Amino acid sequence: MKWKLDLDSKIPIYLQVVDYIERRIMYGELPPGSFLPSERKLAEQLQVNRSTITTAYNELRAMGIVESTTGKGTRVSTQMWGVSPKFAPNWSGFVEGGTFLPNLPLLRYIREEVQQNENIIDFANGELGCDLFPHQQLQAILHQQPLTQSLSYDHPQGYLPLRKNVAKYMKEHLQIDATEQSIMITSGAQQALHLIVQCLLNPGDAVAFESPSHCYSLPLFQSAGIRIFPLPVDEHGIHPDDVHELYRKHRIKMIFLNPNYQNPTGTLLHPKRRETLLSLCADLRIPIVEDDPSSLLTLENKKQTCSTLKSIDTNGTVIYVHSLSKLIAPGLRIGWLVAPQSVIERLSDARHQMELGLSIFPQWIMQQFFETVPFETHLQQLRSKLLQKRNVLVDALQYSLQEELSFPMPTGGIYIWGKLTQPIQEKQLTIQGLKQQVAFMPGSIFGAKDGYIRLSYGKVDINDITEGISRLQKAINFCYE
Amino acid sequence: MKWKLDLDSKIPIYLQVVDYIERRIMYGELPPGSFLPSERKLAEQLQVNRSTITTAYNELRAMGIVESTTGKGTRVSTQMWGVSPKFAPNWSGFVEGGTFLPNLPLLRYIREEVQQNENIIDFANGELGCDLFPHQQLQAILHQQPLTQSLSYDHPQGYLPLRKNVAKYMKEHLQIDATEQSIMITSGAQQALHLIVQCLLNPGDAVAFESPSHCYSLPLFQSAGIRIFPLPVDEHGIHPDDVHELYRKHRIKMIFLNPNYQNPTGTLLHPKRRETLLSLCADLRIPIVEDDPSSLLTLENKKQTCSTLKSIDTNGTVIYVHSLSKLIAPGLRIGWLVAPQSVIERLSDARHQMELGLSIFPQWIMQQFFETVPFETHLQQLRSKLLQKRNVLVDALQYSLQEELSFPMPTGGIYIWGKLTQPIQEKQLTIQGLKQQVAFMPGSIFGAKDGYIRLSYGKVDINDITEGISRLQKAINFCYE
Numbered sequence: 001m002k003w004k005l006d007l008d009s010k011i012p013i014y015l016q017v018v019d020y021i022e023r024r025i026m027y028g029e030l031p032p033g034s035f036l037p038s039e040r041k042l043a044e045q046l047q048v049n050r051s052t053i054t055t056a057y058n059e060l061r062a063m064g065i066v067e068s069t070t071g072k073g074t075r076v077s078t079q080m081w082g083v084s085p086k087f088a089p090n091w092s093g094f095v096e097g098g099t100f101l102p103n104l105p106l107l108r109y110i111r112e113e114v115q116q117n118e119n120i121i122d123f124a125n126g127e128l129g130c131d132l133f134p135h136q137q138l139q140a141i142l143h144q145q146p147l148t149q150s151l152s153y154d155h156p157q158g159y160l161p162l163r164k165n166v167a168k169y170m171k172e173h174l175q176i177d178a179t180e181q182s183i184m185i186t187s188g189a190q191q192a193l194h195l196i197v198q199c200l201l202n203p204g205d206a207v208a209f210e211s212p213s214h215c216y217s218l219p220l221f222q223s224a225g226i227r228i229f230p231l232p233v234d235e236h237g238i239h240p241d242d243v244h245e246l247y248r249k250h251r252i253k254m255i256f257l258n259p260n261y262q263n264p265t266g267t268l269l270h271p272k273r274r275e276t277l278l279s280l281c282a283d284l285r286i287p288i289v290e291d292d293p294s295s296l297l298t299l300e301n302k303k304q305t306c307s308t309l310k311s312i313d314t315n316g317t318v319i320y321v322h323s324l325s326k327l328i329a330p331g332l333r334i335g336w337l338v339a340p341q342s343v344i345e346r347l348s349d350a351r352h353q354m355e356l357g358l359s360i361f362p363q364w365i366m367q368q369f370f371e372t373v374p375f376e377t378h379l380q381q382l383r384s385k386l387l388q389k390r391n392v393l394v395d396a397l398q399y400s401l402q403e404e405l406s407f408p409m410p411t412g413g414i415y416i417w418g419k420l421t422q423p424i425q426e427k428q429l430t431i432q433g434l435k436q437q438v439a440f441m442p443g444s445i446f447g448a449k450d451g452y453i454r455l456s457y458g459k460v461d462i463n464d465i466t467e468g469i470s471r472l473q474k475a476i477n478f479c480y481e
Numbered sequence: 482m483k484w485k486l487d488l489d490s491k492i493p494i495y496l497q498v499v500d501y502i503e504r505r506i507m508y509g510e511l512p513p514g515s516f517l518p519s520e521r522k523l524a525e526q527l528q529v530n531r532s533t534i535t536t537a538y539n540e541l542r543a544m545g546i547v548e549s550t551t552g553k554g555t556r557v558s559t560q561m562w563g564v565s566p567k568f569a570p571n572w573s574g575f576v577e578g579g580t581f582l583p584n585l586p587l588l589r590y591i592r593e594e595v596q597q598n599e600n601i602i603d604f605a606n607g608e609l610g611c612d613l614f615p616h617q618q619l620q621a622i623l624h625q626q627p628l629t630q631s632l633s634y635d636h637p638q639g640y641l642p643l644r645k646n647v648a649k650y651m652k653e654h655l656q657i658d659a660t661e662q663s664i665m666i667t668s669g670a671q672q673a674l675h676l677i678v679q680c681l682l683n684p685g686d687a688v689a690f691e692s693p694s695h696c697y698s699l700p701l702f703q704s705a706g707i708r709i710f711p712l713p714v715d716e717h718g719i720h721p722d723d724v725h726e727l728y729r730k731h732r733i734k735m736i737f738l739n740p741n742y743q744n745p746t747g748t749l750l751h752p753k754r755r756e757t758l759l760s761l762c763a764d765l766r767i768p769i770v771e772d773d774p775s776s777l778l779t780l781e782n783k784k785q786t787c788s789t790l791k792s793i794d795t796n797g798t799v800i801y802v803h804s805l806s807k808l809i810a811p812g813l814r815i816g817w818l819v820a821p822q823s824v825i826e827r828l829s830d831a832r833h834q835m836e837l838g839l840s841i842f843p844q845w846i847m848q849q850f851f852e853t854v855p856f857e858t859h860l861q862q863l864r865s866k867l868l869q870k871r872n873v874l875v876d877a878l879q880y881s882l883q884e885e886l887s888f889p890m891p892t893g894g895i896y897i898w899g900k901l902t903q904p905i906q907e908k909q910l911t912i913q914g915l916k917q918q919v920a921f922m923p924g925s926i927f928g929a930k931d932g933y934i935r936l937s938y939g940k941v942d943i944n945d946i947t948e949g950i951s952r953l954q955k956a957i958n959f960c961y962e
Contacts, residue, residue, distance in 0.1 A: 024822075028797030029663035031821050088797045089768040094681040133632045142623045151614045151810035179501075182510035187836035195837045213912045220834050287522035287570040316509030316569045329632035340512050341505075346576045353701050353833075354675045355668035357812035362840040456945040 005046055013048055017056035024064060025076055027143070031079045031088045036066060039074075047170070072282040106427065107445055108218060113434045121468035124439035124453040126214075126263065126414065132385055132458075133329040134369075134378055141368040149364055153356055156186025156348035158336070159363035165370035167334055167469055173296060173313040173375070178318065178338045185336050185363060186349055189293055189323035190218075192337040193256070195347045196289055196319065197224045201254065208246050209256040214263040216447035230447065231255070233262065235408060237269030240276040247284050255281065255288045260295035260306050261413025264446045264454035268306055268411070275312070282315040293335075294413040296379060301388045306412065316340060324366065326414065326458070334366050386414060389457040389465065396469035397455075404476050405453075414458035420451045422480065427451070429479050436478075438471035486527055494529055495632055498537035499544075506546060506557055507771075512569045513559045517547060518807035520555075526597070550623040558941045574605035587908065588698055588926055594915045602949030604936040605920035607695075607744065607895065613866055613939075614810040615850075615859055622849040630845055634797045634837055637829035639666025639817070640844035646851035647817055654777060654856070656792040657801065659819045665829055666817050666844060670774055670804035673691065673697075674737070677800065678705045682735065689727050690737040692720055695744040697928035711928065712736070716744065716889060718750030721757040728765050736762065741787050742894025745927045745935035748785055749892070756793070763796040774804040775894040777860060780868045787893065797821060805847065807895065807939070808863070815847050867895060870938040877950035878936075885957050886934075895939035901932045903961065910934070910960050917959075 005016055024030045036042070039057060043050040057074055060066040067292035068074045116121050143425060149159070157163065163180035170176040186192040201207065203225030209215045211230030221228050229246050231238040237259060246252045259269035269277075281288050290309045298306065310320035337347070349356065397405060405418040420429075426442040433440060443452030460468060486497055505511045515811060517523070522539060524531040538555055541547040550554040575924070595601050638644065644661035651657040667673040682688065684706030690696045692711030702709050710727050712719040718740060727733045740750035748784030750758075762769055771790045779787065791801035804816035818828070832838065874897060878886060886899040901910075907923040914921060 012851070023658070024660055024662070027658045027660065027663065028794070028799075028823050029660060031797050031823075034821070034823060088763075089766045091768075091823055094768070094824050097681055097683045097686075127633060130631055130633065135632065138632070141627045142628055147616070147620045147623055150611055151616065151619070151812035152608060153613065153811045177504070177508045179505055179506070179508065182508065183818070187840070190834075191836040200578055202578045205578075218834065223834070258569050282569075285570045285577070287572075293800040313509070316512050317507075328633045331632035333836065333838070333840035340515070340572050341510050342512075342515060342572055342576050346597060353671075353699065353704070355672040355814065357814070358667070358813070359840055360812035361842045361846060365842060 005048065013266065014052050014055040014059065017042075017046070017053065018059050018063075019450050020061060021056070022063075025065060027086070030076050031091055032076050033092075034076050037075045041063065046349055055142060070254055078090060078365070084146045104115045104219070104445065106219060106430070106442070110430065110434070110439055110441070114439050117290060117437065120434065120439050121464045121470075121471065122124070122439045123457070123468060124441050125459040126441075126456050127325055127330050127459050128382075128414070129459045129461065131461075134373065135368065137373045137378070138329075138365060140186075141365055145372070147364070149360060149402060151360060154358055154360050156352045156357055157181075157183065157344060158358060159360060159367060162363045162367040162370075163369055164334075169370060169375065170322075170338070174292075174308050174322075176308060176338065182341055182344055183338055183478070184334050184344050184351075185334065185358060186351075187333045187358060188325055188330070188335040189291055189321050190335075190337055191351070192321045192455055193289070193291065194220055195216070195350055196254075196321075196337075197221060197226060197348055199350045200343070201226055205254075206245065206246075206250040206252045207254045207256060208252045210258065210262060210265075212264055212443060212446035212448035212452070213256075213258065214446055215256055217445045233265050233267055234266060237262065237267050237273060238277075240273055240280050243277065243286070244284075252286065256291060257288055257292045257309070258293075259411065261290055261297060261307055261415070263294075263413075264441065264443070264448075264452075265417040266408065266410035266413050266415045269309075271307075273306075274309055278315070278317060280314055281317050286317075287316055287319055288313075289321060291321045293326050296327060297383065297386060297414065298412045299390060300411045310338065317394045319343065328369070329368070333364060334362055368377050386457070389460070389462050390414075390416075392465045393455065393457045393469070396466045399466075400469050400473045401476070404473070414456050416453075416455045416457070418453050418455060420453070420476070424449055424451060424476070424479050429475060433472060433475040433477050436471040436475045438468050438475065440472065486529070495536040497532050498523075498527070498534065499540045502537070502541060503544075503546060509569070511557050512572055513557050514573075515557050516876045517555045517557070518962055527838035536718075552571060584603060585698060585700070585926065587911070587923070591649075591911065591915070591920055591922070595920050598918065601914050601918045601920050602945045602952065603920045603940055604938070604949060604953075605706070605922050606940040607922075608811045608940055609645075609807060609863075609895070609939050610940045610942065612942075613863055615854065618850065618854045618859070619810075619846065621810065622846055622853060623772075626845060626849045626853070628845070630841060633837055635841050635844070637823060637833045637838055638840055640663065640841060640848060641850040643844045643851075644817075646848055650741065650856065651803075651819070655773075655789050655803075656861075657789060659820065662821055663825055664817050665832075667813070667841060668814045668839060669806055669816040669831075670772060670802050671816075672832070673802045673816055673850050674699070674770070674772065675701050676831055677735075677802075678702060678707060679829045680828055681824070683708055684703060686735075687727075687731040687733045688737060689724065689733045689741065691743060693736075693745055693924060693933070694739065694925055696737055698926045714746050714748055716748060718748050718754060721754055721761050724758065724761060724767070725765075728767065733767060737770055737772060738790070739772045739774075740790055741773055742891065742896070744775075744894070745896055745922065745924070745929075745933075746898040747889065747891035747894050747896045750790075752788075755788075755790055759790065759794055759796070759798060762798050764822065766801055767798075769794075769798055769801045770802060772802045772806050777808060778864065778867060778895065779893045780864060780871060781892045791819065799903075800824065808860070809847070809850070811845060814841050815843055815910065832850035867938070870943050871895075871897075873943055873946045874936065874938045874950070877947045881950050881955060882957070883952045885954070895937050897936045897938070899934050899936060901934070901957070905932060905957070905960050907931055907934075913956040914953060917952040917956045919956065921948050922952065 039053040043053045065076045163183045206227045208229045210233045231242045309319045320338040407416050407418045430442045441454040518536045523535045524577050548558050644664045687708045691714045701929045791799045801819040888897050888899040911923045922935040
């Protein structure tokens with residue numbers, strides 16, 4: 001409930017709460033039977049004494065609008081004037097239906113805690129910090145560039161001038177050849193993955209992805225009834241032999257890979273394995289979906305960006321997915337996919353059914369960015385800031401947790417994949433961390449076996465890193481006691 | 482293929498075409514076995530002589546890159562260097578899979594023809610013309626307002642300041658009470674409908690909607706395996722008795738309605754039927770999804786906007802869906818839905834899985850619009866321009882087609898629903914219309930029985946209307962001969 005009390009008002013705070021909840025029930029937003037937040041939680045959110053909320057809830061109970069059962073909480077009365085439960089649709093029945101599975105509970109819990117407590121130092125979030133976004137350049141574009149494009153529905157594949165710039169960008173920065181016809185602009189990489197799963201796969205199909213992988217945190221595969229099989233990741237990424245084995249056993253139809261600075265392990269797929277893998281998948285005619293949000297976030301050997309699978313794919317095996325969320329800003333929601341024209345047409349048609357295409361504004365802004373901002377300069381600044389953050393994090397870990405946590409040094413991207421040297425209950429550690437006001441991702445979210453955590457240095461303020469790791473140390477020590 | 486020839490280049494045109502197609506094959510965009518456009522079509526698109534394309538295709542054939550079979554067209558050779566078909570995934574197999582049905586072929590055909598021939602006078606398109614968009618005001622916002630909001634991922638329900646403005650807007654213009662917690666910003670009304678179908682319904686569920694309805698043109702219901710039943714529309718909209726009957730026979734679980742200036746018939750659901758319907762659906766506990774893109778487009782009785790079902794719903798039966806596509810611009814992609822909080826949370830979570838939320842930019846722009854532009858003034862200008870266009874269209878129809886076409890006068894919205902007074906083959910009429918360079922929507926697209934067409938005065942230039950109707954007259958006369 002993000003609603004503000006009027007502290008200057010002559011109406012007592014508790015009555016403001018009563019009035020607010022009463023209106024929400026009247027509007028049908030809280031149907032009969034639905035739960036109010038707990039008194040403790042609402043008091044925290046509104047930053048008032050818990051007794052104020054208790055008074056408000058007592059008042060609502062006295063009015064007969066809500067009812068409480070010990071241990072179950074307070075809910076909207078099922079015997080109410082106006083909104084009688086007899087007449088409201090059975091919303092909870094509807095909400096439990098549908099073909100979309102909800103997000104993982106632990107993931108939601110971490111997100112909610114971080115959202116509600118700004119004192120938490122956040123190594124969980126996989127995005128960049130606001131100081132890394134090119135805010136000024138975007139502001140300058142809005143101020144200076146005339147809005148000349150049409151405001152009609154966009155082309156199903158996305159804004160043509162942007163697709164042309166994307167083709168140029170991929171040629172220059174990713175050594176990928178493509179024309180604008182085989183590029184589809186998407187709402188980030190996530191929409192690209194969603195469309196591929198929904199349109200190219202059928203329920204029951206088998207696919208493989210890295211283990212661990214951020215794909216495990218995405219319910220989209222299970223929602224679509226896809227069977228998933230793991231490809232274990234070592235320090236050089238997945239092993240092509242495992243692909244062959246999964247094909248033999250389960251006839252996998254597609255592979256989803258994140259070969260560059262993999263999420264969550266930070267590994268680079270070895271060049272030799274890339275070649276073997278491409279040749280094997282060509283033989284087996286298995287498409288590879290290359291999810292590549294970070295290959296440009298090289299932190300060492302600045303001149304040498306790691307190559308993409310797509311750039312060395314001579315058989316047309318790879319569907320390439322890119323995103324600007326980690327290069328510009330996630331709020332922009334711009335990514336794209338590159339695929340054979342027939343695939344692009346199918347996916348564009350499906351998206352057209354879902355939302356009649358993308359908004360023209362973020363696409364126009366990004367196109368202006370490509371045309372007016374030297375991208376290489378922007379990238380260099382971004383890499384240098386990320387490198388500083390990585391180094392501070394690595395120093396802090398080596399100083400505070402050298403005994404407790406081991407990790408390979410990431411040469412790019414924004415993740416450190418830490419292995420706890422002694423057995424630990426991950427869920428307990430996560431909750432203990434949040435109590436100590438530090439957030440990270442437990443490995444189980446990515447399908448890893450016990451004892452791993454992912455620390456991201458993308459979002460966290462560089463000045464908070466050392467304090468954050470000291471809190472993590474406390475949480476780990478608490479769990480070991 | 483939207484690619485441009487370099488007419489000033491020293492390289493002959495036909496060789497530019499050869500080079501372009503060769504590159505597209507090499508990049509994997511046109512895999513072995515895929516068809517090139519016909520010589521005629523490509524010549525039209527590139528605006529060159531057909532003989533140039535013939536020369537280019539001959540060259541490609543001579544190189545062994547493409548092969549032609551009489552009657553089947555030209556396709557990429559299956560015996561090629563590099564891109565051997567043995568190695569490329571079976572893309573056509575993938576494209577035929579998935580759970581999304583493609584759009585209706587006739588609809589796609591009309592859209593493609595209109596897109597490729599700018600001389601067509603377009604009564605088919607259901608959007609507003611570019612002259613009706615508040616381009617200047619949007620430009621002013623970009624130039625003047627500082628971009629102060631964060632560029633991180635957005636709240637799953639959408640940008641909070643915008644949701645607050647939406648609540649205010651609905652109160653002022655639509656007499657709807659809601660708080661920001663029960664509003665979810667969507668990528669137009671289409672995304673709202675898609676989410677409702679995907680998350681609240683299960684395959685096999687029965688739902689009802691108006692007949693005719695634009696819902697028939699949306700494959701999203703069939704894609705989700707939903708059974709659909711018609712509620713016939715007369716001059717006062719649907720009849721509540723039919724709802725009862727469908728519930729009795731098929732246990733319909735939800736109703737989708739467009740009660741205000743319905744698409745395609747332009748009818749207003751009668752106030753008495755609204756009351757009966759709401760009371761009946763409350764009794765049966767059937768939710769109504771009110772799809773309401775046009776209730777503010779009142780063209781007569783300017784002071785009296787027609788009321789929404791949601792504004793008189795006291796039982797919490799209605800999920801309300803609104804869109805700014807017909808009030809601001811479709812390229813903005815801003816709409817929203819209003820529902821009980823549990824429903825909003827479910828749909829937001831599902832969208833998060835699909836695309837990690839909406840872009841912040843269109844939402845920020847719309848929020849600035851609400852804050853800086855007097856909406857009522859904007860609406861009045863829009864209504865007055867639409868009224869002029871409606872009147873010119875009505876005059877033209879009465880002058881040219883009085884015998885051939887009858888229609889009720891629309892009092893709002895942008896559609897005229899015409900009944901052909903004599904039997905006619907609709908598909909033939911549509912194709913004949915396109916030949917005469919006039920486009921409209923055949924009734925069959927909306928599930929209507931033979932003999933109806935929908936004419937929109939939203940997009941068409943006011944100065945082209947009379948000529949367009951004269952072309953329609955020719956097409957009709959041709960079909961009657």
